[in-house]
Amino acid sequence: MKRTFSAIAFFLLPVIVIGGMWILNRDVTTRNREYPTQMGVSPAQLSQTENPVLPNRMTLQKPPKGTIARGFMPFHYGSEPEEAKRAGAELTNPFESNDENLMRGKYVYEKNCMVCHGTTGGGDGPIIPKFPNPPAFKTEASRSLADGELFHVITRGRNNMPPQESVLSAADRWKVLLYIRELQSEEQNTK
Numbered sequence: 001m002k003r004t005f006s007a008i009a010f011f012l013l014p015v016i017v018i019g020g021m022w023i024l025n026r027d028v029t030t031r032n033r034e035y036p037t038q039m040g041v042s043p044a045q046l047s048q049t050e051n052p053v054l055p056n057r058m059t060l061q062k063p064p065k066g067t068i069a070r071g072f073m074p075f076h077y078g079s080e081p082e083e084a085k086r087a088g089a090e091l092t093n094p095f096e097s098n099d100e101n102l103m104r105g106k107y108v109y110e111k112n113c114m115v116c117h118g119t120t121g122g123g124d125g126p127i128i129p130k131f132p133n134p135p136a137f138k139t140e141a142s143r144s145l146a147d148g149e150l151f152h153v154i155t156r157g158r159n160n161m162p163p164q165e166s167v168l169s170a171a172d173r174w175k176v177l178l179y180i181r182e183l184q185s186e187e188q189n190t191k
Helices: 002-024 081-090 099-112 140-144 147-156 170-190
Strands: none
Touching (some): 081 147, 099 170, 147 170
16 A cells, blocks of 8 residues: 555656646746637638628628617608607607706707707807807797607708707707706796
8 A cells, every 4th residue: 555655656746746847937928829729719701702601602691681780779750740740749758857867968968059059049059140040949839849859850850950860879869858848947937
């Protein structure tokens, strides 16, 4: 028994010592060896190259019908006034009127809307001498518009107002709408 233990120790001790020296002597500036390399580096095809596996022999394929890009929210309304009315009947503001949303709405309004609509929403912005007056938010006609209809106007534009869909996210457009409603309520409270 003692002889077997000493024989195992005789062979095992050098293996442990050499392994420990190898681990402690490792050069940390060199990369590790990869095995198998196909798992670390994907053999992806270039999108414009020919691919014999696919039916039309092209790597880049058309997306399936009905695919929506990540982060894109489709807006299923046209630019016509009837579509604005439909949007007014179908859409409601998903954001509640709290301080955080109003602050964001005010910030976006000041950066994008104030130049035409003015600081108080009276349609008296600094650009007015060069362009026709935009509608004021304080009129009864503006107050009577549903949130969805105003959102449609911001998104698709109307008359001289350009569409803001490519400039502002849907969340920012809704928050601007909250701020516009706040301006309208402030005006109504001062009367």
